[in-house]
Amino acid sequence: xxxxRFTNIHSHIFTSTEVPDYFLKTIIGNDWIARNLNSLFxxxxxxxxxxxxxxxxxxxxxxxxxxxxxxxxxxQIGASxxxxxxxxxxxxxxxxxxxxxxxxxxxxxxxxxxxxxxNHKRIQTQVEEVVQLKRxxxxxxxxxxxxxxxxxxxxxxxxxxxxxxxxKDMGFYGIKMYPAYGFFPFDARLDPVYExxxxxxxxxxxxxxxxxxxxxxxxxxxxxKGGFMAPGLNEDHAxxxxxxxxxxxxxxxKDKHKNNKYWCNIFGHIENYEPVLAKYPNLKICFxxxxxxxxxxxxxxxKSYPKYFxxxxxxxxxxxxxxxxxxxxxxxxxxxxxxxMARIKSDYVDKDFLKYKVLYGTDFFxxxxxxxxxxxxxxSTFLQLFDQASIQKIAYDNNENxxxxxIHPTP
Ligand SMILES: [Zn+2]
Numbered sequence: 001x002x003x004x005r006f007t008n009i010h011s012h013i014f015t016s017t018e019v020p021d022y023f024l025k026t027i028i029g030n031d032w033i034a035r036n037l038n039s040l041f042x043x044x045x046x047x048x049x050x051x052x053x054x055x056x057x058x059x060x061x062x063x064x065x066x067x068x069x070x071x072x073x074x075x076q077i078g079a080s081x082x083x084x085x086x087x088x089x090x091x092x093x094x095x096x097x098x099x100x101x102x103x104x105x106x107x108x109x110x111x112x113x114x115x116x117x118x119n120h121k122r123i124q125t126q127v128e129e130v131v132q133l134k135r136x137x138x139x140x141x142x143x144x145x146x147x148x149x150x151x152x153x154x155x156x157x158x159x160x161x162x163x164x165x166x167x168k169d170m171g172f173y174g175i176k177m178y179p180a181y182g183f184f185p186f187d188a189r190l191d192p193v194y195e196x197x198x199x200x201x202x203x204x205x206x207x208x209x210x211x212x213x214x215x216x217x218x219x220x221x222x223x224x225k226g227g228f229m230a231p232g233l234n235e236d237h238a239x240x241x242x243x244x245x246x247x248x249x250x251x252x253x254k255d256k257h258k259n260n261k262y263w264c265n266i267f268g269h270i271e272n273y274e275p276v277l278a279k280y281p282n283l284k285i286c287f288x289x290x291x292x293x294x295x296x297x298x299x300x301x302x303k304s305y306p307k308y309f310x311x312x313x314x315x316x317x318x319x320x321x322x323x324x325x326x327x328x329x330x331x332x333x334x335x336x337x338x339x340x341m342a343r344i345k346s347d348y349v350d351k352d353f354l355k356y357k358v359l360y361g362t363d364f365f366x367x368x369x370x371x372x373x374x375x376x377x378x379x380s381t382f383l384q385l386f387d388q389a390s391i392q393k394i395a396y397d398n399n400e401n402x403x404x405x406x407i408h409p410t411p
Pocket of ligand 1: 010011012105363366
């Protein structure tokens with residue numbers, strides 16, 4: 001059935017008080033800039049107060065001149081005092097669009113580095129704040145929250161956590177996962193969650209790029225000697241042999257162990273979903289970002305990765321979408337890259353199965369660090385790129401099918 005609600009399926013409204021002190025390190029490529037901006041971020045300075053510092057930083061780092069301004073913009077949004085304020089800012093981009101809703105993904109950042117201390121508010125508080133927003137008549141009809149789940153959570157069993165919040169009473173609609181923070185999607189501790197999600201047709205959103213942010217602890221703290229390597233929920237499945245082979249190749253590839261951005265790719269590798277989908281073939285899951293612009297544009301002959309790590313995530317996602325019925329993907333973040341979107345558009349036109357699988361999303365406000373990444377720009381890029389019939393599918397109908405579950409039959 002045709003939906004009449006425009007939907008942004010992927011965005012974030014957490015404030016700086018919800019993220020660990022060291023979080024910016026993973027968003028901003030340059031360490032020195034990240035450290036300096038982070039101290040401003042924690043102090044919650046106004047843009048005016050930041051200006052002299054900003055100029056000094058620009059003078060010292062000419063290569064980052066333009067991006068510093070965007071980083072500041074990003075930080076300004078994050079430094080808003082409530083999640084409601086950040087939502088308002090995002091929502092203002094849609095005021096001209098009529099009937100709309102925005103999916104807000106909570107983010108469990110408490111295990112980003114098991115060795116460092118941080119004073120941020122924990123996930124329980126982040127989620128409770130969102131529950132209050134969802135109960136507020138001003139937000140209720142437009143805000144659709146997803147619940148972050150991590151198999152390492154110790155304050156509650158993951159299954160109790162999802163059953164409590166993904167309910168009519170608490171108002172959450174789906175599950176958010178971020179394997180690059182240090183866990184495998186086939187982790188056996190997630191098994192009951194998948195079983196429940198499949199049974200109730202509850203949507204899962206999972207981060208799928210080689211970049212973004214990632215686990216900041218040591219390689220050995222999650223893999224290798226003394227570290228933890230998750231038992232698979234479907235250990236006998238044929239794909240596990242390949243997956244274990246890849247993990248072992250990485251363990252042997254010692255000079256990569258210091259580069260977290262690189263080795264954390266092991267967690268979100270698309271093949272890791274194969275044993276999950278084999279066990280739960282009707283699982284409703286969205287592979288976010290379509291693998292990311294870098295991967296979409298990476299030439300076949302590219303030598304950035306050794307053979308065991310070389311699979312193209314975009315192609316692997318297309319393969320998942322073609323072969324598993326309740327799988328989806330979204331164009332969030334990737335929408336800020338013109339060339340990647342041209343490739344997506346042409347594949348969308350060519351491949352029939354994609355017509356029911358692609359969802360509009362932006363990844364607000366993490367995209368703020370990109371040149372055309374602010375919300376009004378992202379929306380207009382999308383509206384200009386696709387024709388009316390495709391917009392109806394990508395921003396209305398597909399999203400509604402994805403959101404619909406036995407918990408919320410009419411989202
Ligand atoms: Zn995101």
